[in-house]
Amino acid sequence: MADEKVSNKRIIFKDYVTGYPKDDDMILTSSDIELKAPSGSAAVLIKNLYLSCDPYMRGKMSKPGVQSYTAAFTPGSVITGYGVGRVVDSGHPNFHAGDLVWGITGWEEYSLIKAPEGLIKIKYTDVPLSYYTGILGMPGLAAYVGFNELSSPKKGETVFVSAASGAVGQLVGQFAKLIGCYVVGSAGSQEKVDLLKSKFGFDDAFNYKEEHDLNAALKRHFPDGIDIYFENVGGAMLDAVLLNMRNHGRIAVCGMISQYNLTVKDAVHNLMCLVSKRIRMQGFIEPDHKHLYPQFLELAIQHIRKAAGLRRRRRRGP
Amino acid sequence: MADEKVSNKRIIFKDYVTGYPKDDDMILTSSDIELKAPSGSAAVLIKNLYLSCDPYMRGKMSKPGVQSYTAAFTPGSVITGYGVGRVVDSGHPNFHAGDLVWGITGWEEYSLIKAPEGLIKIKYTDVPLSYYTGILGMPGLAAYVGFNELSSPKKGETVFVSAASGAVGQLVGQFAKLIGCYVVGSAGSQEKVDLLKSKFGFDDAFNYKEEHDLNAALKRHFPDGIDIYFENVGGAMLDAVLLNMRNHGRIAVCGMISQYNLTVKDAVHNLMCLVSKRIRMQGFIEPDHKHLYPQFLELAIQHIRKAAGLRRRRRRGP
Ligand SMILES: NC(=O)c1ccc[n+]([C@@H]2O[C@H](COP(=O)([O-])OP(=O)(O)OC[C@H]3O[C@@H](n4cnc5c(N)ncnc54)[C@H](OP(=O)(O)O)[C@@H]3O)[C@@H](O)[C@H]2O)c1
Ligand SMILES: NC(=O)c1ccc[n+]([C@@H]2O[C@H](COP(=O)([O-])OP(=O)(O)OC[C@H]3O[C@@H](n4cnc5c(N)ncnc54)[C@H](OP(=O)(O)O)[C@@H]3O)[C@@H](O)[C@H]2O)c1
Numbered sequence: 001m002a003d004e005k006v007s008n009k010r011i012i013f014k015d016y017v018t019g020y021p022k023d024d025d026m027i028l029t030s031s032d033i034e035l036k037a038p039s040g041s042a043a044v045l046i047k048n049l050y051l052s053c054d055p056y057m058r059g060k061m062s063k064p065g066v067q068s069y070t071a072a073f074t075p076g077s078v079i080t081g082y083g084v085g086r087v088v089d090s091g092h093p094n095f096h097a098g099d100l101v102w103g104i105t106g107w108e109e110y111s112l113i114k115a116p117e118g119l120i121k122i123k124y125t126d127v128p129l130s131y132y133t134g135i136l137g138m139p140g141l142a143a144y145v146g147f148n149e150l151s152s153p154k155k156g157e158t159v160f161v162s163a164a165s166g167a168v169g170q171l172v173g174q175f176a177k178l179i180g181c182y183v184v185g186s187a188g189s190q191e192k193v194d195l196l197k198s199k200f201g202f203d204d205a206f207n208y209k210e211e212h213d214l215n216a217a218l219k220r221h222f223p224d225g226i227d228i229y230f231e232n233v234g235g236a237m238l239d240a241v242l243l244n245m246r247n248h249g250r251i252a253v254c255g256m257i258s259q260y261n262l263t264v265k266d267a268v269h270n271l272m273c274l275v276s277k278r279i280r281m282q283g284f285i286e287p288d289h290k291h292l293y294p295q296f297l298e299l300a301i302q303h304i305r306k307a308a309g310l311r312r313r314r315r316r317g318p
Numbered sequence: 319m320a321d322e323k324v325s326n327k328r329i330i331f332k333d334y335v336t337g338y339p340k341d342d343d344m345i346l347t348s349s350d351i352e353l354k355a356p357s358g359s360a361a362v363l364i365k366n367l368y369l370s371c372d373p374y375m376r377g378k379m380s381k382p383g384v385q386s387y388t389a390a391f392t393p394g395s396v397i398t399g400y401g402v403g404r405v406v407d408s409g410h411p412n413f414h415a416g417d418l419v420w421g422i423t424g425w426e427e428y429s430l431i432k433a434p435e436g437l438i439k440i441k442y443t444d445v446p447l448s449y450y451t452g453i454l455g456m457p458g459l460a461a462y463v464g465f466n467e468l469s470s471p472k473k474g475e476t477v478f479v480s481a482a483s484g485a486v487g488q489l490v491g492q493f494a495k496l497i498g499c500y501v502v503g504s505a506g507s508q509e510k511v512d513l514l515k516s517k518f519g520f521d522d523a524f525n526y527k528e529e530h531d532l533n534a535a536l537k538r539h540f541p542d543g544i545d546i547y548f549e550n551v552g553g554a555m556l557d558a559v560l561l562n563m564r565n566h567g568r569i570a571v572c573g574m575i576s577q578y579n580l581t582v583k584d585a586v587h588n589l590m591c592l593v594s595k596r597i598r599m600q601g602f603i604e605p606d607h608k609h610l611y612p613q614f615l616e617l618a619i620q621h622i623r624k625a626a627g628l629r630r631r632r633r634r635g636p
Contacts, residue, residue: 059594069565069594234589247387253592267585271552274571274601276377276387281599283592 008033010108013073017061020261025061026079033110037091044095044116046085048105052133054167057081058260069285079107084122084132092116100125102132120293124301127308135300139167142286143230144296146252147172148179149289150282151228155180158222160241163232163257164205165192172230173202178303181228184221186237214240225249231281233258235266242270245277253283326351328426331391335379338579343379344397351428355409362413362434364403366423370451372485375399376578387603397425402440402450410434418443420450438611442619445626453618457485460604462614464570465490466497467607468600469546473498476540478559481550481575482523483510490548491520496621499546502539504555532558543567551576553584560588563595571601 012027037043056070057079064072073079083105087095095101100122105111113119122132134140146168147153159176161169164185173196176183185196186208196205204221211217218226218240225246231238234256245251259265273279330345355361374388375397382390391397401423405413413419418440423429431437440450452458464486465471477494479487482503491514494501503514504526514523522539529535536544536558543564549556552574563569577583591597 069596238589253589255593256590259590265587265590267587268589269583269585271556271571271586272574272577272583274599275573275603277601278603278606279601281592283595283597285593285596288596 004035005032006035006110007031008109010078010106013061013075013077013079015075016063016072017058018263021058021061033112035110036089037112040091041114042092042116043090044087044092044101044113044119045089046101046105046111046113046119047088048083048085048109048111050084050130050133051105051107052082052137054082054138055255055257055260078111080104081107082133082138084129084137085111090116095119095121100129102137123297127301127304131304134167135171135304136297138286140171140300141289141293141296142254142284143168143171143175144299145286145289145292146254146284147175147228147230149292150284151230151250151252153179153181153228157181157227158225158246159183159228159230160218160222160226160244161185161202161230161232162208162237162241163187163255164196164202165200166232168254169230169232170196170200173200174303176228177201177203186217208237215243218244228252230254231256235259235268239268239270242268242273242279245273245279247277249277249279251279251281253281322353323350324353324428325349326427328396328424331379331393331395331397333393334381334390335376336581339376339379351430353428354407355430358409359432360410360434361408362405362410362419362431362437363407364419364423364429364431364437365406366401366403366427366429368402368448368451369423369425370400370455372399372456373573373575373578396429398422399425400451400456402447402455403429408434413437413439418447420455441615445619445622449622452485453489453622454615456604458489458618459607459611459614460572460602461486461489461493462618463604463607463610464572464602465493465546465548467610468602469548469568469570471497471499471546475499475545476543476564477501477546477548478536478540478544479503479520479548479550480526480555480559481505481573482514482520483518484550486572487548487550488514488518491518492621494546495519495521504535526555533561536562546570548572549574553577553586557586557588560586560591560597563591563597565595567595567597569597569599571599 007030009030012029014025014027017025037045060070060073084102085105087097087099090096095116101119103119159181161172163169164173165187173183173185183202184204185202186206187193188209193205193207196202206217222244226244227246227249229241229251231251231253232255235258325348327348330347332343332345335343355363378388378391402420403423405415405417408414413434419437421437477499479490481487483505491501491503501520503520503523505511506527511523511525514520524535540562544562545564545567547559547569549569549571550573553576
């Protein structure tokens with residue numbers, strides 16, 4: 001394979017973005033790549049099989065600034081993000097050609113990963129590999145950490161999840177049901193609302209775009225208040241949730257997607273509820289908790305297999 | 319003493335308040351009171367020695383509403399609040415005439431306390447009794463709980479305290495110095511700023527009313543950011559603090575006094591910092607933590623006596 005050069009389609013980040021990203025903030029281009037790790041390096045060359053587009057990437061499109069926890073993209077360079085790949089060549093003792101991995105790679109056909117220590121070797125392949133950009137990848141661990149580890153959930157508690165049909169939200173709802181909580185989610189279409197109730201096991205769900213009074217919508221769904229809010233959207237939803245939290249409630253602050261494209265962020269007015277209701281708000285980012293990945297993986301794969309078994313049995317009939 | 323009736327000056331709450339309270343929202347009146355606990359009752363009759371006026375009382379002046387954690391005052395009834403008193407007569411087995419107590423009493427000369435279980439018997443009388451409305455009372459326990467118990471302070475960390483010269487803030491600064499933190503406070507006059515630095519041991523302080531850019535003021539005082547913010551004021555100060563927190567910072571949310579008289583609360587825009595900096599915000603109220611009072615009292619009295627001894631020795635000379 002040495003010296004073999006192939007063409008490599010790539011998505012290049014053009015320049016910093018203000019407001020909503022547009023198609024032409026990115027450029028599709030192609031260049032040649034040698035399918036080997038530079039000799040003497042500890043780099044790994046992978047063929048990308050799945051690439052994920054995640055909300056945090058919007059932060060990397062803004063000029064480097066205070067609120068960003070990951071470095072901004074470099075204009076003119078390939079966009080980076082989570083993905084699944086197969087090792088083609090490796091200069092690193094932990095990785096070998098043929099290994100399947102997930103982690104930060106590039107939006108291109110082949111990527112040379114210079115610091116492959118961040119890649120995680122894929123242990124279970126009896127599930128679709130794309131799961132490692134979802135439930136078995138970054139969004140899965142984020143949902144688990146934010147809900148199971150940081151929100152102190154207890155059986156019987158009430159849980160509200162925003163952006164509930166997203167990669168993270170749909171898992172939070174399912175983790176909450178496993179613990180025995182009552183879970184309601186919000187999403188932006190009737191189709192998503194139906195999915196939440198029929199497929200993801202939420203007790204109830206509503207379309208936030210159809211509610212002109214979010215406070216009233218939450219009161220309707222939580223007449224006795226919310227014990228745990230899994231925060232994905234921020235802004236007006238957070239403000240309404242604060243009014244509906246119960247005493248000693250917890251808010252896992254995973255993200256605020258409604259704010260990412262705004263230059264002036266929405267106003268939140270009801271923070272005094274934190275005192276009067278003794279609420280704990282905990283921000284977190286998944287990379288801080290990578291050490292929990294092995295235990296999370298075992299838990300998640302078990303449930304995936306159980307659900308797949310149930311589906312198979314249901315298809316075969318009783 | 320039985321059947322003895324004396325006149326009892328009282329401050330009556332006239333009606334619910336909107337905006338800033340005014341003198342005539344209260345009425346000074348007088349009525350007669352019998353100086354004994356009704357026979358057969360478990361009530362306690364106390365002579366009030368010190369009464370405290372605390373910020374949370376503003377919440378009790380508003381119409382009963384969602385954000386209030388204590389019941390609103392009853393129009394036409396005496397104002398209640400923390401105070402120090404001497405038991406005159408008692409129908410309760412735990413209290414006897416002559417006992418000194420602190421807790422919730424009335425703004426009047428004598429109060430009949432029908433549920434005296436909430437009163438705490440004063441153990442140490444070698445300090446001014448007024449201390450039981452300050453360092454040895456509710457504000458002291460609030461400062462201790464919010465800082466020592468909920469903010470996980472570590473030696474060498476940076477601490478910012480707003481309303482730093484108030485009953486709570488001045489103690490938070492001193493607790494932080496005892497742990498070996500670097501502490502800066504904000505207050506509303508040069509006199510208070512001087513007091514913070516010369517008497518309360520703060521490393522630095524500034525007058526927030528003289529700063530038109532709070533973000534810049536905080537950057538000046540905390541070039542490397544804030545590990546712990548003890549939140550007493552809310553609004554614009556909180557918004558600026560969020561921009562200046564360090565990763566894994568903690569915010570103890572004790573109160574938001576700048577908001578209490580506003581009908582529309584100030585906007586906070588920078589909450590996405592909770593995620594990017596993995597910040598924990600924890601609201602609390604002192605009554606939830608009364609079980610910590612005995613351990614807090616022992617700690618505080620020790621330091622008060624040590625400081626008094628130092629002052630005496632300094633006055634006598636070397
Ligand atoms: N802290 C971490 O480590 C971490 C890790 C992963 C994700 N996150 C955060 O978690 C959140 C969800 O991520 P995800 O991976 O689940 O995203 P996703 O699968 O891409 O789903 C995002 C969904 O958010 C909803 N949304 C978009 N704009 C919105 C707005 N203005 N108001 C309300 N909802 C809006 C949309 O659904 P609707 O049709 O329902 O509006 C969208 O489908 C994001 O805030 C993300 O930044 C954080
Ligand atoms: N959670 C609890 O259990 C608990 C217990 C006690 C107190 N608290 C809260 O803790 C905070 C401080 O209480 P405290 O007993 O120390 O009060 P305090 O001794 O009465 O002092 C309050 C100080 O707050 C400052 N202030 C007033 N309005 C302000 C504004 N608009 N912006 C900024 N500062 C303002 C003033 O000082 P300046 O001249 O510096 O402006 C005032 O002297 C309050 O928010 C209170 O509600 C909470």
